[in-house]
Amino acid sequence: MNPQENKNHSFIFDLYRQMNHYSLSYIYRGGFSIDLSNKILSLAETNMANFSESSSTKKKVYFIMLESLQNITRHQDVKTQESTDSSSFFVIQRLENDYYITSGNTIENKNIDSLKSKLSKVNSLDKESLKEYYKETLSQGELSTKGGAGLGLIEMARKSGNKLSYDFKEINNEISNFYFQIKVSAPDAETASQDINTDRLTWIEGLEALILEKNLNLIYQVDFTQESLISILSMTEGNIGNKEDLALRKKIFNIIVELSQNIYKHADEPDTEKEGKSGILMLGEKNGEYTLTTGNLILTKRVESLSASLDKVNKANFEELDNLFDKTIMEDEKKGQKGAGLGFIDIKMKSKNNIVYNFSQIDADYSFFEIQVKISEKK
Amino acid sequence: MMEALNIxxxxxxxxIILDAISGTFEISQRCFPEDAVGFFSSSIEWIKNYAKSPNSSTHFNFKLEYFNTSSSKQIFKILLLLEELSKKNEVIISWHYNKEDSDMLSSGERYSKLLQFKFDMVEI
Structure with missing residues (x-):
């Protein structure tokens, strides 16, 4: 393994460690279509149902996500899209019973001041004054051409009961990145946070820089179950991979299935109360080459045998791999066997690449196991 | 006549449609269940029973879009039963694949080779 790869792996493990205390993180960076926005909303609905959230939390999160996503789709205009490092991004995270919803998009510098004044106005008001301000703004009906009058901001602040966190980062003398975060507190939270805490926003800004550097489009950290797999597939399908290249999109789909099912069938989860297995999945693309990465925990004592099975697949040429596949498919299942034992063989055959893997020992019992698969568009 | 299985x-x-009366034997769409063995057990059972008093000719259509590796083993089991049946009655296996999906084509060819049974490969 060359040093470049090693560097990549530690970055995934680092990220996993930083995100591990969240029960859900979904991060997407790229172009946003209405279809993708709807899929993100339905992914959140599925996850909230799994966490058995109260209907009040569900409604608030849904509303704020919808507004944030609409802000992104409305404001990703041609001018800002031309800049290659300025596509939009969206993050939803669940920490304990609170949700953090963050969006990022570029805006023209000339519009910053008016947006800033709206934001600081909203933050300066208490609950009652916000209600008044809402009515006032509504009656003024001062609509911008993009259809926003700051009403969205007021409504988001009212629904969440928390202050808005935001930041601007200049890209060049015409455009800047606008970061915006709202927290939806758990219903039993004693008091809404009246102070503006920007720590989490700063962390996400750093994360975006990393995502850009590593050419990632998607990070999904969740307890892996069949349900979470289905929702991630509905999102990636149609949104990831060259539309003209059906074979590639099917390969990506298949490999996501195999990697995710590997996690929930074979990962070793210390928290036995959990329904799924904690893990992380990432997707990235650069010049028509797609990279799929997953990470999960396994018992350190399994590292050796897992390495051996991966090495066996990696060392085999494609003819040997074919024979290995045939031999394995004809074998009878062993008692308690959870898969067909064909996953790694299939991944290498479909991707036409070796499976890069790495283990990072966490403690005597557990290690972090990463797999990375690259698939290229047909030339 | 056996009762049809309709999943x-x-x-x-x-x-999955397994219907001896109408002569429809078909499996279509996507297949990546959490528990492939459990999912396919009713179909495998049905085909085993059907093979005791089969139609004079059985035309089985595979029209899958995707399947995972744990399903591939169960599909192989179904194909084995069909191959066995073909020793006494006529069996036609049609394997449908999208013309751009070379992986689905390869899977069909692999099964055909493993069973030494010629499939009717249908490009869609």
């Missing part, structure tokens, strides 16, 4: 498709499991 509706879900987001991760295929539609």
């Amino acid at each position: 509706k498709a879900t987001s991760d499991t295929p539609e």
Whole structure:
């Protein structure tokens, strides 16, 4: 393994460690279509149902996500899209019973001041004054051409009961990145946070820089179950991979299935109360080459045998791999066997690449196991 | 005549129609269940029973979009039963694949080679 790869792996493990205390993180960076926005909303609905959230939390999160996503789709205009490092991004995270919803998009510098004044106005008001301000703004009906009058901001602040966190980062003398975060507190939270805490926003800004550097489009950290797999597939399908290249999109789909099912069938989860297995999945693309990465925990004592099975697949040429596949498919299942034992063989055959893997020992019992698969568009 | 087996498709499991009366034997759409062995057990059982008093000719259509590796083993089991049946009665296996999906084509060719049974490869 060359040093470049090693560097990549530690970055995934680092990220996993930083995100591990969240029960859900979904991060997407790229172009946003209405279809993708709807899929993100339905992914959140599925996850909230799994966490058995109260209907009040569900409604608030849904509303704020919808507004944030609409802000992104409305404001990703041609001018800002031309800049290659300025596509939009969206993050939803669940920490304990609170949700953090963050969006990022570029805006023209000339519009910053008016947006800033709206934001600081909203933050300066208490609950009652916000209600008044809402009515006032509504009656003024001062609509911008993009259809926003700051009403969205007021409504988001009212629904969440928390202050808005935001930041601007200049890209060049015409455009800047606008970061915006709202927290939806758990219903039993004693008091809404009246102070503006920007720590989490700063962390996400750093994360975006990393995502850009590593050419990632998607990070999904969740307890892996069949349900979470289905929702991630509905999102990636149609949104990831060259539309003209059906074979590639099917390969990506298949490999996501195999990697995710590997996690929930074979990962070793210390928290036995959990329904799924904690893990992380990432997707990235650069010049028509797609990279799929997953990470999960396994018992350190399994590292050796897992390495051996991966090495066996990696060392085999494609003819040997074919024979290995045939031999394995004809074998009878062993008692308690959870898969067909064909996953790694299939991944290498479909991707036409070796499976890069790495283990990072966490403690005597557990290690972090990463797999990375690259698939290229047909030339 | 045996009662037909009709399984509706879900987001991760295929539609399966096994109907001796109408002569429809078909598995279609996507297949990546959590528990492939459990999912396919009723179909495998049905085919085993059907093979005791089969139609004079059985035309089985595989129209899958995707299947995972744990399903590939169960599909192989179904194909083995069909190959066995073909020793006494006529069996036609049609393997449908999208013309751009070379992986689905390869899977069909692999099964055909393993069973030494010629499939009717149908490009769609």
